[in-house]
Amino acid sequence: MPTLTNFYAIQDLSHHKTKDDxxxxxxxxxxxxxxxxxxxxxxxxxxxxATGxxxxxxxxxxxxxxxxRELMEQYCIGELDPSSPVSTYSEKFMQLTKQYWAVPVTVVGISVVVGFLYLRKK
Ligand code: HEM
Structure with missing residues (x-):
């Protein structure tokens, strides 16, 4: 069945930031x-x-x-398009963190192993 949900990009919100809209x-x-x-x-x-x-x-x-929360549902006009690019720095930072969390974890892991081996050798 086709969905009737409207999807909006985060940029669309920036056109609706006034008292009249x-x-x-x-x-x-x-x-x-x-x-x-x-x-x-x-x-x-x-x-x-809090707009935009x-x-x-x-x-x-x-x-x-x-x-x-119940009251606000009557004003719902759609959802954020999940594929629309995120705009704020904190959102970008969170997205990068989720994507590349393994990099710092690997660096710390390797450092711990190397440090451990070095201390054992002494
Ligand atoms: C459709 C969206 C919204 C609806 C229907 C709504 C509804 C309400 C209602 C009914 C109250 C009274 C207390 C309660 O029953 O919880 C309230 C209080 C409040 N709302 Fe919203 N709200 C909405 C969006 C927002 C947003 C986006 C913000 C902030 C950016 C916000 C900030 C506040 C604050 C600060 C109070 C506390 C007022 C006080 O206790 O002096 N609201 N809101």
């Missing part, structure tokens, strides 16, 4: 919260400050209730 990215999902900005108990400024990037951390830090 506001999208946020939380937990891999994209939400159009334009209509909700004025009603948000935490104010519109916190949401506007992954706002999951800010959202979780605010300790949103279960009802807040």
């Amino acid at each position: 506001c999208w946020i990215l939380v937990g891999g999902k994209v939400y159009d919260v334009t209509q909700y900005l004025d009603d948000h108990p935490g104010g519109d400024d916190v949401i506007l400050a 990037k992954d706002a999951t951390e800010e959202f979780e830090d605010a300790g949103h209730s279960k009802s807040a």
Whole structure:
């Protein structure tokens, strides 16, 4: 069955950062919260400050209730395209770390073995 999910690239979010057109990215999902900005108990400024990037951390830090999480689902318009390139430095760093974690682990491992052999020889 074909899926009806809309996929957005992280760059798409940067075109929706205003009070009249506001999208946020939380937990891999994209939400159009334009209509909700004025009603948000935490104010519109916190949401506007979290646009154009992954706002999951800010959202979780605010300790949103279960009802807040249920409420937000009605504003969901799609998901982040998993193949879209990541933009922030921390995301890039995390991606590289996941990809190349074996390199520092191997270097440390070899150093430990060489150090051990060297000390035994003494
Ligand atoms: C559709 C998205 C969102 C919905 C439906 C939503 C809903 C709510 C609700 C209902 C509350 C009241 C407390 C609670 O029930 O948890 C709240 C508080 C709050 N929200 Fe959100 N929120 C959304 C997005 C965000 C985002 C993206 C941020 C941060 C960037 C944020 C920051 C806050 C903060 C800081 C409070 C605390 C306000 C206070 O206690 O003074 N919210 N939100």
